[in-house]
Each structure stands twice: as structure tokens, then as C-alpha cells.
Amino acid sequence: MAENLVNTWAELGKGLDKIYANVDPVSTKQYMELYSNVYNFCTKSHLDEVTPLNRGRRSGNISVATPSGAEFVGEDLYKKLVTFLEDYVNHLREGCQTYRGTELLEHYNKVWESFRFSSTAVNGIFSYLNRHWIKRELDEGKTGIYEVYNLAVRCWQEKLFVHVADAVTNAVLELILNERNGESIPTSLVSGVLNSYLN
Template identity: 25%
Template sequence: MSASNDKGKGKEVALPLPASSSGSANPAASLSSLWAYLLPALNHIVKSPTNNSDKAPAIETAFYIGIHTACYSYFTSQSETKSSARSSGEVASGTDLYDQLDRYYIDTAREIMLGAPQDDSTLIHYIVPCFNRFSAGAVSVNRLLNYVNRHYVKRAVDEDKGWLRLNDVLESVAKSITAEDSREKISERLKQKRIDELKKWGYKTDGSGEPMASAETCAEAASPPDRVITVAALAHRRFRTEVFEPLLAVPVVKGKKAKNKIPKAASTGPPIPKGRLARALKELLESKGGDEEERSRLVKDLSAALRLVGVVPTHPLRKRLDKWERDQVGKTS
């Protein structure tokens, strides 16, 4: 995957990918055959070089329709053979494909992480375009595999397997529930708890903040890996776990502890170590000269990326980025 965000010449532009030749084989016959049919499209959409990292390359219309048809046929055949999955405890239809997609995004994110430069001064210049390209591909794949969202994800959410589960809110809601409360009243309080969670991601009921769908996408990406979420949020969650979280991690300083040693004053001790991304941001913000417009774009894109992958608003780096953006607004007002 390319790390460049240049829109000029010098890079191959990916043409629409034609349908792969599967001969007389039925792509919906098994998971392996379906995945073999899907994989060229996924690689093209998510990984192909492009002059514009904000837009994913396309596939030909016939291939697009073929994938929709294959997914529909695969889910339909699974539903027919596993109609008793819920009562017998078998794996619900669609879980295998969903897990395969999750592994694909894990591998793709790890490839990006392996390509990260060791020099902190160029880290953000690498990560931001990589994420923009990855995210554009994830959004495109989300549309391509919308049947996965409609058939599998929606059902999982209905079965309390989504990003926000009953157990997550039961404790706080239960304190305000009495024996006299009706089912409708309890349901209303659960809905309010969901709204409260979305407000953490910028949603406002008066419409002045982020749209509900946008806030929910971030909340989905912030959820633990065992939660079933939409295909786009699944990709963003894996970028968080495989790329951003390792870069945000603060290294542990190892050393022998002396017995009965009087602690030094905080001001005389060594500086507290920071994660690579925090160091890279500090270097970027404090650098002199260079393209100020480019620096501003990188910082804004990094802030948006951290939010989209589900890094919580209270994280120190997100708070620093938010403060920087407020300061920039103050300078221009």
C-alpha cells in the first residue's frame, strides 16, 4: 500500500478491475471458493496504488454485481442448511465470512505497521496517507459487501452482539429502574444510554454536532474485538489495534530498584517516555520552517483518523490535538 498522498504524476492509476475468471465453479459453493472470488477485488480496492489516497480504485460493474450475487447466494445457502443454528448452538451463517474479513484487515494493517519508518520525524507523513488510503478502501468495501451488514451484522445486533450490549448499560440503567416501570419505559432508558454513549463521539441531539451515523461508526470502532460491527468499522477497529495502539503505547522503562532509596524530586528525574506517535506529533508541531499548510493538513488528518478508529476522546494525544485545533481557530478568528 502506498504511503503517498500526492495527486500529481508519477504513480500508477488503478483501472477498474474486471471480474476474475472462475470458470464453471460456483463462487458461493463454499467459504474458500467465495473468498477466492472476493480477494482480488478486496486487494484492488484496499491496496492498489492510486494518485488520490482519499478515493479507492473501482472494480468493473459486472464484477461488482457478481460479488453481490455470490454473497447473497452464499448466505442464502447457509441459512437453508443452518436454519436451526440459533436453537442448536451452531455458528450462525455469515460468521465464517465475517471472521475472514477481520483476519484480512488484521493482516493489511500489520503490513502497514511493518512499513512504518523508524524515524519519528517522518512517521506521521507515512501513517496519515496510509490510513486515508486504507479508510477509503474500507468504506468502498463496506458498500460492496453491504449484504454482510444487512444479513449478518444487523442480525447480530438484534441478538445483543453489537458494539453496545445490554450488559454494558444494565448496571447504570438498573439504578433508575423500579419494579413498577413498564417494558416501554425500560426500553426508553436503554435508548437514552445509547445516546449518551454517542455523545462521547460528537453527536448532539440538536443537530449541531456529528451526525448519529458518524458518531456510531466511531463508537463501533472503539468496541472490543468480540463485538460484531459494520464492515467499515471492522476495518477501522483493526487499524486501531494493529497500528495506532502500538504507536500510542508508552514504553516501559526497565531497571533495578534500589532498596531504601529516597525518591528524587520529580523535576530532577528523566522525562517520562512517550509513545512513538506522541513523539512524532511533538516533533511535527515544534518543527520550524517547511510547508505550514502541509503540516496543518497532517495534524488535522491525524486527529480525524484517531477519532474514526475509536481512540477515546480522553486520550492525552487526542486532547492535545483538539487543543491545537481550537488554538488554530482562535488564531484565525
């Protein structure tokens, strides 16, 4: 499975880089190829590379036979995705450090909207993982596992937002104060920030 994971992630990683860069649009064909990479990994890895004796989900020391183990594969891919998202969001956070006031709000809104849009696309690419491995983990009450879009938002909150929250909040309050003093303010900046709070 290790080799399959390396090969699968080589393609997925390039695709995710392109999606999150949000410079060139990803074609429908490219999108479907990325989806197929996830699907093929989840459905082939288990069936091709485990022996019939240890096929199935383990429960304590007992191996429980399953009609198809495909839905139980996905942890390695999920971990790769977590690492990718954390690294990417850390990079975005570094880009926020140089801004203050209104400029910070403009930059924050821009990167948030781009990240949110890209994460919606990535959620679709990993929808097979959402429906099978992630669903099983959640059904079994596992903590620290999230559907892919929610995982992306959580990475945003933990790796970026908490580090800029004070500066962003102060900039919003300053805009609101300016409005109370009769100044015209870009209300879209305030609503955009509030939207990121609520996601």
C-alpha cells in the same frame, strides 16, 4: 458450506487485495460481482446445504423454525474478513516501523487515507452481511461483532495504531512546538492524524 466458503473467499480475497492495494481502480462491474459473491453466499449456503430438520436458528436445544434462514448465515464469511483485515493491517504496521518524525506522519496519513477509502468500498460490498447476519448478532447483544467499516477501523486501531501511537503523537507534538517557535508546518499532517484518532 465449506466448499462454498472456499470458492466464495477465493474470489472475494482477490477482490479485497485489489481494493486495498488501491493501484488500479475497481470497475463498477467488478464491485457488483464482489457484492454478488457475498449475497449469493449468504442466501444460498444455508438453503442449499442444510437439511429441513436443522434449518432455522438454534435456541438452546430447540431448533426455532425461520421462514428463511438466509439472514442467519454469515459467521464464516465474517471470520474470513476479520483474518484478512488483521493480516493486512499487520502488514501496514510493518511498513510504518522504518519512519520517524515528519516522514512517519506523512506515511501514516497516506496509508490511513488509503485504508479508510478502501474500507468504505469494502463496507458496501459486505452491505448484505451488515444488514442481515451482523445486524442480528448486534440485536442479540453479541459482543465483538461490528459492521464491516467499523470492524476495519477497529483492526486499524488494535493492530496498527496502538503500536505507533507514541511515535506518531511525539511527531505531532514536535510539529506543534515548531509552529509555536514561528516555523511553518504542514498542518494537513496534524489534521490527518487527528482524523484517524477520531474514527
